[in-house]
Amino acid sequence: MIQMDARADQRQSQTLSPRLQHAVRLLQMSSLDFGIVVRDVLGRNPFLEAEEGDGEDESEGLRDGDIDSRSGEAAGEVYDGPRETDLAAPAQAEIDRSTASDSDLWLADGLTPARQGHDGDVSALDFMMEETPLNAHLHGQLGTMALSPRDLALAGVVVESLDDDGYLRTPLNELREVADVVPAATLEDLQIALKLVQSLEPAGVAARDVAECLSLQLGEIECPHVRAMARAIVNDHMDSLAARDVPTLARALDASVGEVEAVCDRIRHLDPRPGWRLSSSRVNYIVPDVIVKKDRGAWNVRLNAAVVPKVRINEVYAQLFQRHRCAENAEMGAHLQEARWTLRNVEQRFSTILDVSQAIVRRQRHFFEYGSMAMKPLGLREIADEVGIHESTVSRVTNNKYMATPTGVYELKHFFSRAMVSANGKACSGTAIRGLIQDIIEAESTDRPLSDAEITRQLARQGLTVARRTVTKYRQMLRIEAVGRRKRHDGLAVSA
Known part of the structure; x- marks a missing residue:
């Protein structure tokens, strides 16, 4: 005979709401893809508008960065990026929103610089050369x-x-x-x-x-x-x-x-x-998310203003909607909520990128001073503990994000590598070993290049115990060909 009983089973599990899942996907996107998403929302959301500024100010921000911070300052004090209160600033400050009529609000919105346009304006696209397939x-x-x-x-x-x-x-x-x-x-x-x-x-x-x-x-x-x-x-x-x-x-x-x-x-x-x-296909150039420069002996980390979407809430439409809100306008309410969420997402995204970048610069200061040979081992958990976020968030932030330095543009993941213990017991990063391998190959004889086994023996003489297959992997990562294809004859270099 089948017996049936009922019992309560209490379990604890973590679930992500659809909005939080979408926020995680946006955080993992590159700045180019994120900008496309923001422009798409800007085109279909009536409560969002582009914030236009003086071109001279924008160019200055592109050179010096939109947000200035010293690498030694606290993360909570250095970010001065686009806040929701700033992005949602009224278009006309001289008009009292609480007492103005609907017509006054509408006319005031028509006078904002973001709404002005001229048929005779010439776009930069007009000067671009047309490609011929x-x-x-x-x-x-x-x-x-x-x-x-x-x-x-x-x-x-x-x-x-x-x-x-x-x-x-x-x-x-x-x-x-x-x-x-x-x-x-x-x-x-x-x-x-x-x-x-x-x-x-x-x-x-x-x-x-x-x-x-x-x-x-x-x-x-x-x-x-x-x-x-x-x-x-x-x-x-x-x-x-x-x-x-x-x-x-x-x-x-x-x-x-x-x-x-x-x-x-x-x-x-x-x-x-x-x-x-x-070819009609365009080359996608890398635009750095952060810019690192040395000023008065300190390394400054700044956001690249060119990748930060300049959007704000149209306060005129928001005021009109709040005054005439009813059950039939549920769709407009969803648009307003989406606009506010978009601004928060922009602020949180670039604030997190800046905080992580600052922590990386503080940890890898010797890399910026002396090059790849001075790269230290670094794990995601170290940055997560310093910034106060989850390790998976650091992984998403460093994915498809780039840092412009005086020595070149690097992906944020470039600064992370596991520790390899040398013969004297000190830790050495894989990036430093790759730099040493590149220096050894550049110094090799033109008619007698070194094999991977010979490079392994040279590293061992310097106190670095590295397997030959690891040397082969690092050489391939550096896009250096094998010994047979690096051989030169009679001092004539072979072009790659």
Whole structure:
């Protein structure tokens, strides 16, 4: 017989509300993605508006930072960023919001600088050069040639089949089905069209593999002897060229090692991706979130004003909504709540980034003074305990956030590494070991580069016990090639 009983079981668990989950995702975003999200909210929320300032002040803030703090000051006293009370400042201070009528509020809002506009204003986008895609560039060249409509159509089919690198990956037999010409295109017709497109600029376009792409660019080599050797290497010895096996190439071409080295160096100056010269894709440049500068012996950490969204609440709309609030305006109430939450999120995000950055600078002061060799081991928990936040929050803050220093731009995660104990018992960071490996390789002989095992032995002589596989991993992180590809002959450097 089945018996049923009821009992109370009390458990404690942590749950995240949807809004808190969204805040965590926003904190992990880069400043570029976060700015896109804020602009999206700004475009659909009537209570938010962009806060416009004097361009000269903004440029000064970009140079010196929006928030000034000494690395030794307390975190609670250094942040002077955008607070909600400042961002939500009234548009017209001379108007009393509590006594003004609806029409006065509306007219006052129309006089705010954020609402003013002129049809004759010229945007900076008007001065930007318009990009020409690769296919449009090639079609323009074809249009200047005396071609029959049939030949022009077949050449256009080839052009439209190129990928972003400028290569023709589609077999010509498949292009026959795409070409809508009468009579139907033959394989010979498409080969002629291919040769026609390959004669266009940039050189190397419409190639079907790397060897053909390089071969199409060999005409740029002026010396006939060097051009002939380069053609032989590209057509018959691509594997040896890729492996930088210069002695094998010298034996195959019956030439000296130094001569072959010079020819290989000239080949490496050719462009294996000619389509990138006219690629429509934009390069996403890194914009630092914080700027570190040394002033009067102290390292200053400042937020980059260019990445802080300048938004505020439109007090006119907020006042009008509060006066006429009713049950039918629940959606507008949600918009006002979202606007206030957005401002709090902006403030909390950049305040946390600044606090974490200050703690990093205080811990890694020797790195800023003496370089990567002075980097100390640092864990997320150390920064979390100092700032007073959770370790996972530090991990999210340092993700996709960058710091501009006098020696370069680094991701915040660059300053964290586990401790490696040396022979004398002192802790050493992985970043310092990578810097030492780079110095050892830069000082190696040009004709006898060091292997990873030899680098390991040199580190051991300096009191650092590092496994060979760790040296290999650090060398790959530094994007330094293996010993065989670093070898040089007769003092001639091989271009990467």
